Amino acid sequence: MRISVIGCGYLGAVHAAAMAKLGHDVVGVDVDAAKVDDLANARAPFFEPGLPELLAESSASGRLRFTTDMSEIAGSQVHFLCVGTPQKRGEFGADLGYVNSAFDAMLAHISPGDVIAGKSTVPVGTAENLAERLGVAEPGAVLVWNPEFLREGFAVKDTLHPDRLVYGLPDGAPGEHAKALLDEVYATPLSEHIPLVVTDYATAQLVKVAANSFLATKISFINAMAELCEATGADVTSLADAIGHDARIGRRFLNAGLGFGGGCLPKDIRAFMARAGELGVDQALSFLREVDSINMRRRVRMVDLAREVSGGSIVGRRIAVLGAAFKPNSDDVRDSPALSVAAQMQLQGAHVVVTDPQAIGNARKKWPDLSFADTAEEAATGADVVLLATEWDEYREIDPEKLALVVREKRVLDGRNGLDPELWRAAGWTYRAL
Ligand code: UGA
Numbered sequence: 486m487r488i489s490v491i492g493c494g495y496l497g498a499v500h501a502a503a504m505a506k507l508g509h510d511v512v513g514v515d516v517d518a519a520k521v522d523d524l525a526n527a528r529a530p531f532f533e534p535g536l537p538e539l540l541a542e543s544s545a546s547g548r549l550r551f552t553t554d555m556s557e558i559a560g561s562q563v564h565f566l567c568v569g570t571p572q573k574r575g576e577f578g579a580d581l582g583y584v585n586s587a588f589d590a591m592l593a594h595i596s597p598g599d600v601i602a603g604k605s606t607v608p609v610g611t612a613e614n615l616a617e618r619l620g621v622a623e624p625g626a627v628l629v630w631n632p633e634f635l636r637e638g639f640a641v642k643d644t645l646h647p648d649r650l651v652y653g654l655p656d657g658a659p660g661e662h663a664k665a666l667l668d669e670v671y672a673t674p675l676s677e678h679i680p681l682v683v684t685d686y687a688t689a690q691l692v693k694v695a696a697n698s699f700l701a702t703k704i705s706f707i708n709a710m711a712e713l714c715e716a717t718g719a720d721v722t723s724l725a726d727a728i729g730h731d732a733r734i735g736r737r738f739l740n741a742g743l744g745f746g747g748g749c750l751p752k753d754i755r756a757f758m759a760r761a762g763e764l765g766v767d768q769a770l771s772f773l774r775e776v777d778s779i780n781m782r783r784r785v786r787m788v789d790l791a792r793e794v795s796g797g798s799i800v801g802r803r804i805a806v807l808g809a810a811f812k813p814n815s816d817d818v819r820d821s822p823a824l825s826v827a828a829q830m831q832l833q834g835a836h837v838v839v840t841d842p843q844a845i846g847n848a849r850k851k852w853p854d855l856s857f858a859d860t861a862e863e864a865a866t867g868a869d870v871v872l873l874a875t876e877w878d879e880y881r882e883i884d885p886e887k888l889a890l891v892v893r894e895k896r897v898l899d900g901r902n903g904l905d906p907e908l909w910r911a912a913g914w915t916y917r918a919l
Contacts, residue, residue, distance in 0.1 A: 486510070486669055489558035490565045491587050493520055493551065495640060495748075495817070496604060496633055497567030498529070499536060501551070503644040504565075505543035507673050513551040514558060524551040532816035532843040535641035559594040563666055566591070566603045567633075572752035579608050579756035588615055597625025600663045604633045606693050606753055608760040612653060612686040627659040630686050631667065632693035637747065638814030649680040653689020697753040698773060703738040704745050705779040711741040711919055712779075712786075722902050742901040742919050743822040743874060744783040746811035751777070751820050786919060787826045787900055788833065791870055794896045794917055800834035803893065805864040807883075808875020808901075809841035809848040816843040823874030824852055826900070831855060840864040842877055866891045876903035885912035 486509045490501040493515040501513035501524075515521050523530040527544040529537045543549040558564055568583040584605055595601065601619060603612055616628040630653030635643035652667055654660035664683065671679075682692070711721040721741040729736025745751065754773045761770040788799075795802050804827075811821040818824055824839070831837040831854065839848060840858045849857055858864035861880060865871050865888055873880055881903045889895050889912055897909055899918035909916045 486563065486666075487561040488512075488563050488565065488670065489514060489561035490567055491515075491555075491558065491591060492566065492568030492583070492605070493517075493524055493530075494567070494569055495531065495533065495637055496635065497565070498524060498531075499533065499539070499635065499640040499644050500565060500567055500604065500633070502536065502539045502543045502549060503641065504670065505546060505549035506539060506645070507670075509548065509670065511543075511549050512557050512561065513549070514553065514555055515551070516553060518553050521551045521553050533640050534638065534814055539641055555590045556594055558591060559596070561599070563600045563602055563670055564591060564595070565631075566601060566605055568605055569748070570605050570607055570752075570756070571748070572755055576759070577755040578759035579606075579752070581607065581611065584611065584615075588618070592619070592622040595619070595623045595626045597623065598662070599623070599626040600666045601626065601628045602631040602663075602667065603628065604631055606632065606697070606749070606756075607690055608756055609687055609690040609694070609764075610760070612690055616655065616686070627655065627663040629654055629660075629663045629667065630689035632689055634693070634696060637817055638812065647679055649682060651682045651684065651689050651692050653684055653686045655686070694753050694757045697750050698757055698770075698776075700738055701745055701750045701754050701780070702772070702776050704740075704750075705776040707739045707741045708744055708783055708919075709779050712782075714741075715919075740902060742783070742876075742899075742903075743787060743826065744780040746820040746822045746825070747815075747817060748811075748819040751780070783919060784822055784826050784829065787822075787872070787874075787898070788829050790898055790917055790919070791830055791835070791872065792833075794898065794915060795870060798834075799830055799870075801836065802869040803836045803838065803867055804830055804870045804872060805858075805861070805868040805892075806830075806837055806839045807841075807861050807864065807871065807873050807880045808844075808877060809839050810844035810875050810877075813875055813877040816841075816847055818844050818847045818851055821848075821875075823900075824848055824855070826872070826874060827855055828852055838864045838868070841875065842879060862888065862891055868892045869894045870896045870898060872898040872900055873903055874900045876901040885909045885914055889913060 490513045505511045520530045527540045570579045573580045612630045714721040725739040806827045808823045838856045895914040
């Protein structure tokens with residue numbers, strides 16, 4: 486099938502390459518010429534495990550191309566809208582600027598029978614609005630909402646083997662037509678085993694933000710328990726293990742630490758609260774305000790802990806921050822807890838040196854005032870405190886005996902409960918964790 490993918494960020498680039506791998510003829514469109522040039526030459530514009538290989542394979546097949554020219558979507562039967570919906574500056578709501586401008590630009594090239602499949606995370610009501618505009622511009626085309634649930638770091642796997650597919654369809658024949666086309670898009674030998682939820686626009690849009698809100702709540706729940714554990718000397722990791730054995734609760738997303746960041750969970754829960762307010766049901770989501778504040782409190786607590794182990798002040802202390810990305814296996818630094826803590830400690834007078842296996846380039850662009858080092862050893866040289874902020878495997882596997890040789894003081898703060906306290910203490914370190 487001929488497919489177009491509009492917006493080639495983390496979501497769209499992976500989706501385009503994955504659809505080509507499934508055998509479709511795909512054109513990816515983005516307004517960013519540098520990104521298009523990278524993708525057209527089978528280079529991944531960001532770090533995402535497996536994407537370079539997928540791009541190489543799909544490009545070599547001749548079924549994948551990229552362009553800045555929107556008119557090239559003409560002739561595709563399904564058009565995936567994959568642009569970003571960042572948080573508005575100074576407000577909780579989502580900025581729909583990219584969605585609206587991409588959608589307007591698409592309309593001139595849509596033909597009767599085409600399906601536009603929205604994948605972006607949007608406030609509920611957006612699909613209904615886009616469908617109305619589509620109805621005016623090209624009444625023979627159909628809008629569907631087909632949210633995406635991929636995680637950065639696992640984007641390729643999640644796109645090729647999703648946990649579920651959700652179609653939000655209009656009623657009647659247009660909905661049936663769109664469903665048939667989407668079924669064909671996703672018809673792989675694997676899709677037989679993928680649960681499919683067919684529903685209406687509103688539900689499909691809500692599924693996405695409900696899922697992210699649940700995940701954020703789970704993380705903040707365990708971080709709230711961590712506060713109780715700190716106050717009582719209990720161990721939050723054992724607590725998470727124990728409650729996680731209950732299949733109704735489950736152990737995943739119960740890792741206490743610096744909390745959630747990135748381009749999705751924080752802005753999605755805020756946009757959801759803003760939308761609930763517009764709909765007059767803000768009370769229903771007032772708990773998300775608490776989820777957000779528990780999460781932000783983690784960062785403050787981390788800085789406090791650094792002060793505590795440094796004898797009451799971090800002024801002039803050298804602090805090595807291991808990790809800059811918002812999570813391991815990503816070079817994404819959007820709303821990164823690691824960088825937020827690093828910047829705060831620097832503001833308070835510490836000499837902070839940040840390292841990361843993949844995200845230094847992005848971190849440097851956003852936080853030019855911080856100091857950066859290429860390796861953990863370099864960052865830790867002469868350090869008074871070493872702080873694990875993003876739990877990359879290579880940091881979890883650091884040999885504390887070896888690192889002890891380069892630091893000034895053997896103090897380690899585990900912001901992700903990713904280190905083995907026994908091992909570090911045995912090597913003479915003062916170990917503290919959130
Ligand atoms: C999240 C969702 O997990 C995806 O399902 C969703 O599709 C995506 O947002 C999106 O809306 O596009 P992502 O932001 O890539 O994916 O990352 P997550 O793996 O969810 O991690 C988010 C943050 O939570 C990270 O900062 C991570 O360190 C933190 N986290 C995660 C914890 O602090 N504890 C945990 O137990 C799990």
